[in-house]
Amino acid sequence: MTDQPSITIPVSICIRMKRWHWDKKSQYTPRWLWLLICFAGFLLIGCSDSPTLVNVTKEPLQHADPRMASILPPKWKPTPQQDIQVDAEPDPKSAINFGGLLRVREREIVVPYVIGYSVNGRPLEVYRFGNGGRNLLIIAGIHGGYEWNTIALAYELIEHLKHDPQLIPPDVKLHILLSLNPDGAARAHNFLGRANANNVDLNRNWNVNWTSNLPQLRCWNLVRLSGGPYPISEPESKALMRYILDTDIEAIISYHSAGLGIFAGGLPTTEKSRQLAEAIADMSTYPYPPIDIGCNYTGTFIDWAARIGIASVDVELSNHFNTDFEQNLRILETFLSWTPTP
Numbered sequence: 001m002t003d004q005p006s007i008t009i010p011v012s013i014c015i016r017m018k019r020w021h022w023d024k025k026s027q028y029t030p031r032w033l034w035l036l037i038c039f040a041g042f043l044l045i046g047c048s049d050s051p052t053l054v055n056v057t058k059e060p061l062q063h064a065d066p067r068m069a070s071i072l073p074p075k076w077k078p079t080p081q082q083d084i085q086v087d088a089e090p091d092p093k094s095a096i097n098f099g100g101l102l103r104v105r106e107r108e109i110v111v112p113y114v115i116g117y118s119v120n121g122r123p124l125e126v127y128r129f130g131n132g133g134r135n136l137l138i139i140a141g142i143h144g145g146y147e148w149n150t151i152a153l154a155y156e157l158i159e160h161l162k163h164d165p166q167l168i169p170p171d172v173k174l175h176i177l178l179s180l181n182p183d184g185a186a187r188a189h190n191f192l193g194r195a196n197a198n199n200v201d202l203n204r205n206w207n208v209n210w211t212s213n214l215p216q217l218r219c220w221n222l223v224r225l226s227g228g229p230y231p232i233s234e235p236e237s238k239a240l241m242r243y244i245l246d247t248d249i250e251a252i253i254s255y256h257s258a259g260l261g262i263f264a265g266g267l268p269t270t271e272k273s274r275q276l277a278e279a280i281a282d283m284s285t286y287p288y289p290p291i292d293i294g295c296n297y298t299g300t301f302i303d304w305a306a307r308i309g310i311a312s313v314d315v316e317l318s319n320h321f322n323t324d325f326e327q328n329l330r331i332l333e334t335f336l337s338w339t340p341t342p
């Protein structure tokens, strides 16, 4: 989706100036002077990269830690549309090109693709970059407001890619799900924001080693949550499953926090998932294998994804507050060029 440049504005100004000149029959400003001013204006626009012509904005990125407060206020909600500016060849069919004098810049708008809705009707938004045939997926916010920094990280990565879309290799299409659990993110930015609106842990709602009554011993148990009445019972889980199957995803990073390291998907762990986990561990301070707290993780998302043949890992950020942006930018670059070895 593109916007044509606002060439109509200077044209309109010139026409009005010319009419005004004729109406007033000014004796002080000869007609040729107005025409000269207009022509000079067009030359200036054509020879410059004037951002004002097409509203090109390149604001500095904001990253991590105490700055998170400014990125994600308590009632934060992502802007539904974000802009990206890319250079484009002048369109020969566009309204006025003046023989190439005008350097046309088009504004491409990255619109999040809504893959479904949460229990409370919030959209589940996927941002997509690149046009290659290898589909890679990053998921954030599966544990909602309890792990809100994963959503902040996804937001930062999306903003970074808008400014630097060349990061995406030609053979890759990257999908970033900004938040799988927007209801939890809206409820609270603490442990009360972990479940979806049905009190279901969306990371434990998948049909591998699934149970409704989540084990409490040595597992996360600050609040009693459910694995759902049955596997993939939740609208968020259904939407994600449908999208993954429809999109033919090859590899997934699901972001969590905090501190345990990198988990590879599969029961038992699949070879592809293990390779991806090791590749990410090589690029980061996150350990693989992860710290073992003795929890029996039931019905996890990455185990389900690994079972259907997708290289899948959970990556846990260092804490519940920072996005570890620089580190995760390196991980992104590794992910984008990663392929499993046979």
Ligand SMILES: [Zn+2]
Residues within 6 Å of the ligand: 142, 143, 147, 203, 255, 256, 257
């Ligand atoms: Zn989590």
